[in-house]
Amino acid sequence: xxxxxxxxxxxxxxxxxxxxxxxxxxxxxxxxxxxxxxxxxxxxxxxxxxxxxxxxxxxxxxxxxxxxxxxxxxxxxxxxxxxxxxxxxxxxxxxxxxxxxxxxxxxxxxxxxxxxxxxxxxxxxxxxxxxxxxxxxxxxxxxxxxxxxxxxxxxxxxxxxxxxxxxxxxxxxxxxxxxxxxxxxxxxxxxxxxxxxxxxxxxxxxxxxxxxxxxxxxxxxxxxxxxxxxxxxxxxxxxxxxxxxxxxxxxxxxxxxxxxxxxxxxxxxxxxxxxxxxxxxxxxxxxxxxxxxxxxxxxxxxxxxxx
Amino acid sequence: xxxxxxxxxxxxxxxxxxxxxxxxxxxxxxxxxxxxxxxxxxxxxxxxxxxxxxxxxxxxxxxxxxxxxxxxxxxxxxxxxxxxxxxxxxxxxxxxxxxxxxxxxxxxxxxxxxxxxxxxxxxxxxxxxxxxxxxxxxxxxxxxxxxxxxxxxxxxxxxxxxxxxxxxxxxxxxxxxxxxxxxxxxxxxxxxxxxxxxxxxxxxxxxxxxxxxxxxxxxxxxxxxxxxxxxxxxxxxxxxxxxxxxxxxxxxxxxxxxxxxxxxxxxxxxxxxxxxxxxxxxxxxxxxxxxxxxxxxxxxxxxxxxx
Numbered sequence: 001x002x003x004x005x006x007x008x009x010x011x012x013x014x015x016x017x018x019x020x021x022x023x024x025x026x027x028x029x030x031x032x033x034x035x036x037x038x039x040x041x042x043x044x045x046x047x048x049x050x051x052x053x054x055x056x057x058x059x060x061x062x063x064x065x066x067x068x069x070x071x072x073x074x075x076x077x078x079x080x081x082x083x084x085x086x087x088x089x090x091x092x093x094x095x096x097x098x099x100x101x102x103x104x105x106x107x108x109x110x111x112x113x114x115x116x117x118x119x120x121x122x123x124x125x126x127x128x129x130x131x132x133x134x135x136x137x138x139x140x141x142x143x144x145x146x147x148x149x150x151x152x153x154x155x156x157x158x159x160x161x162x163x164x165x166x167x168x169x170x171x172x173x174x175x176x177x178x179x180x181x182x183x184x185x186x187x188x189x190x191x192x193x194x195x196x197x198x199x200x201x202x203x204x205x206x207x208x209x210x211x212x213x214x215x216x217x218x219x220x221x222x223x224x225x226x227x228x229x230x231x232x233x234x235x236x237x238x239x240x241x242x243x244x245x246x247x248x249x250x251x252x253x254x255x256x257x258x259x260x261x262x263x264x265x266x267x268x269x270x271x272x273x274x275x276x277x278x279x280x281x282x283x284x285x286x287x288x289x290x291x292x293x294x295x296x297x298x299x300x301x302x303x304x305x306x307x
Numbered sequence: 308x309x310x311x312x313x314x315x316x317x318x319x320x321x322x323x324x325x326x327x328x329x330x331x332x333x334x335x336x337x338x339x340x341x342x343x344x345x346x347x348x349x350x351x352x353x354x355x356x357x358x359x360x361x362x363x364x365x366x367x368x369x370x371x372x373x374x375x376x377x378x379x380x381x382x383x384x385x386x387x388x389x390x391x392x393x394x395x396x397x398x399x400x401x402x403x404x405x406x407x408x409x410x411x412x413x414x415x416x417x418x419x420x421x422x423x424x425x426x427x428x429x430x431x432x433x434x435x436x437x438x439x440x441x442x443x444x445x446x447x448x449x450x451x452x453x454x455x456x457x458x459x460x461x462x463x464x465x466x467x468x469x470x471x472x473x474x475x476x477x478x479x480x481x482x483x484x485x486x487x488x489x490x491x492x493x494x495x496x497x498x499x500x501x502x503x504x505x506x507x508x509x510x511x512x513x514x515x516x517x518x519x520x521x522x523x524x525x526x527x528x529x530x531x532x533x534x535x536x537x538x539x540x541x542x543x544x545x546x547x548x549x550x551x552x553x554x555x556x557x558x559x560x561x562x563x564x565x566x567x568x569x570x571x572x573x574x575x576x577x578x579x580x581x582x583x584x585x586x587x588x589x590x591x592x593x594x595x596x597x598x599x600x601x602x603x604x605x606x607x608x609x610x611x612x613x614x
Contacts, residue, residue, distance in 0.1 A: 041613065089490055183396055186533045207514040210531050219528040219605045224517050226493045245613070259611050289612045296610050298526045303603050304566050305596045306348065306552070 003045030003068045005247040006114045007034045007240070008133045009123025009146075010103060011048040011072065015083035016232050016275060018090065023230070026276035027058045029080065030123035030146070033233035034240035035067045037267045037280045038121075040288060041244030045114045047071035047133070051079040051102045065281065070111045077102040090231055091205065110136040119247040121239060122166070124148050127158040134165050142252060144168045144243050145197070146235070152178045164196035167252070170239055172203045185210060186217075199257060201242070203235055211261055213254045220261045221299055223269040223291070230275045234268040237280055241267035266291035310352030310375045312554040313421045314341045314547070315440045316430025316453075317410060318355040318379065322390035323539050323582060325397065330537070333583035334365045336387065337430035337453070340540035342374045344547030344574045344587045345428075347595060349554040351547075352421045354378035354440070358386040358409045372588065377418045384409040397538055398512065417443040426554040428546060429473070431455050434465040441472050449559060451475045451550050452504070453542070459485045471503035474559070477546055479510045492517060493524075506564060508549070510542055518568055520561045527568045528606055530576040530598070537582045541575040544587055548574035573598035 007030075014028030031048045038044045045068035050059075054074060063069055080103035083096035108129055118141040122130040127147065134143065145166040151159055152175055159179075163169060169192060171179070176188035189200040189212035200212040206228075208221040241264035242257075249256050266288060270279035314337075321335030338355045345351045352375035357366075361381060370376055387410035390403035415436055425448040429437040434454065441450065452473040458466055459482055466486075470476060476499060478486070483495035496507040496519035507519040513535075515528040548571035549564075556563050573595060577586035590598075 184535065185531060204514065207511065208528065217531045217605050218608075219515075219531055220608075221515065221526040221528045224492060224524045224526055228491065248613070255609065258608055262608050263613065285613055292612055295608075298524050299606065300608065300610055301525075301527075301565055301569050301606070302562065303607055305599055306555070306570065306592055 001043055002113050003043045003117055005038055005042050005119040005121065005243055006045045006047060006071070006110070006117040006137075007031045007038070007121040007123055008047040008108045008130070009034065009125060009236070010080050011046070011050050011054070012080040012082050012103075014232060014276070015081070015096065016230055017083075017085040017096070018230060019086070019088045021229070021275070023275045027061070028082065028233060028276065030236045032062070033236035033271065033277055033280075034121060034123060034243075035062065036065060036277045037237045037240030037264075037271070038244030038247075039065050039067045040267070040280065040283065040285065041241070041263070042119075042247040043068065044244070045071050045111070045117065047108050047110060047114065049073045049075060049102050049106045051075065051077045054079045061281070071109075071114055073109070075102050084232065086231070090228055093231075108133050118142065118250075119243055120144070121243050122146065123236060123239075124151075127151050127155050127162050130162055131158065131165075142167045142243075142246060144170065144239060146170045146239060147175065149175055149178050160195055163192070166197050168199040168201060169197040170201045170203060170235070172205070176202065201261065203238070205231070205234070208265060209238070209261060211257055213257050216254050218258045218261065220258070220265050222265060223295060223298060225269060225273060228272045231272050233277060234272050237271040238264035238268040240264070262292065262295055263288070266295055308350055309420050310350045310424055312345055312349050312426040312428065312550055313352045313354060313378070313417070313424040313444075314338045314345070314428040314430055315354040315415050315437070316341065316432060316543070317387050318353070318357050318361070319387040319389055319410075321539060321583070322388070322403065323537055324390075324392040324403070325537060326393070326395045328536070328582070330582045334368070335389065335540060335583065337543045339369070340543035340578065340584055340587075341428060341430060341547035341550075342369065343372060343584045344544045344571075344578070345551030345554075346372050346374045347574070347587065347590065347592065348548070348551030348570070349426075350375065351551070352378050352418070352424065354415050354417060354421070356380045356382060356409050356413045358382065358384045361386045368588070378416075378421055380416070382409050391539065393538070397535055400538075415440050425449065425557075426550055427451070428550050429453065430543060430546075434458050434462050434469050437469055438465065438472075449474045449550075449553060451477065451546060453477045453546060454482065456482055456485050467502055470499070473504050475506040475508060476504040477508045477510060477542070479512070483509060508568065510545070512538070512541070515572060516545070516568060518564055520564050523561050525565045525568065527565070527572050529572060530602060530605060532576060532580060535579045538579050540584060541579050544578040545571035545575040547571070569599065569602055570595070573602055
């Protein structure tokens, strides 16, 4: 079966330090977190590269989940490694190391069977490569984009050209400021939408996210959880849950966008409860619906008025 | 008519600097912001002190709103003055000066006609004085409390004794950490509830608030606004809206708490759009209901599940 959703990004081994625990060589990367979440909702293909040290068990883990790995290339060398340390609030993150390894030579090649996928997500890589992806696919219905300050600063021209080619742009407030010069969400989102994207998703970490869709603003708080272990991958899991829902429903209406963001929020709440991708990885639709019920309990209010 | 809700706190003149504008001698203070919001919902009495420089027009402004000012004492000297400066994000606030003036000698005297008020709010003052207030009232149905790090550090014993006498405690995350030693909201709220309060309201500024009520957690995001001018008073306005709603409905159920927090959120969104208390001050129930409608549009989701 051809994937309905394709993600292009990284598959990596992460080293994560929190004040309470250190985990080394845990399966990570944007495409990993994204696809483990989205595959729960819709058949997903991954375009990425790993080294010959990539463990068979990790490959199988993604395969057993159902993810299409035709686009996951294995080449000579070491898999991408990233290390980060969180502060005591699990808010500030310091990058300890970034060893691109085989990822340094990555040039995405979209397999023939992925080219008609109607939903495409460009996880955070060089915007020049993100252009290359779009050059290889046939008129997708929806393109989602993630980036980072590094590219906004270093390859702004390429990124701005890219924005004209995408439907939904995911970014945080410091990236929004870097890109637009506006500190407030409303103005920044308007400036970004003027560059092309119909939808802007402002990610606020533990505080949730805000969607700017046409004239509508949707505020989606994060779930309040008894325990958070590791925020790594939460943003990619959120995007995977959102894109997976849009593709599953095949609906880009504002209401579908809002619901998809709620699903992304629920899946990312499972992600942060565990180190690595175990949370969403081990979940099923029943567990997701239980989490949607928890979201309802925490967020849904009565719609009551003062009389 | 005797007030159903009584607030004890400060009435002040504020000096507010934002990166774009400076406003001096604007009507402020916790009891002011609180009562201008709550009076919209329920008849409110104020216990506070002002100096003989307090402008007649400001007294009338509160009176015309309908607030009972029997408990507002005018004495010789200057009214409390506070000055603060906001950073470019309107997030960090530096206190420029605090001139207590007549407030230095403030010892709250509850007028006879306030003593049976079923709803009492203790705005941020010395916890010893907050005890004095509760000593003078007759078994209120609900007591809400606000405090600050200054008292948590300096008068912890008095504050902890006070917690056993209140129903709802409003605080932010740094205060929760200072008080409990826990950085995560869940544990901090549990520790605080073990000290007495049935309900903990964790205030998160521009990110909204989280309520811990029995086994329930309610997450109430702030409204996303096109323009924020001055966050001063937002917390007191929120508390005024919440307490006013509880008193109006005379309902302390979890559902009423949740709705009351939404009303508080809506009123505080009007507060931050203007300097001083003009926003809630000039609003009526119709404007509040329009704001509740906006909250619905931004926050209410479908309750849908994945099928």
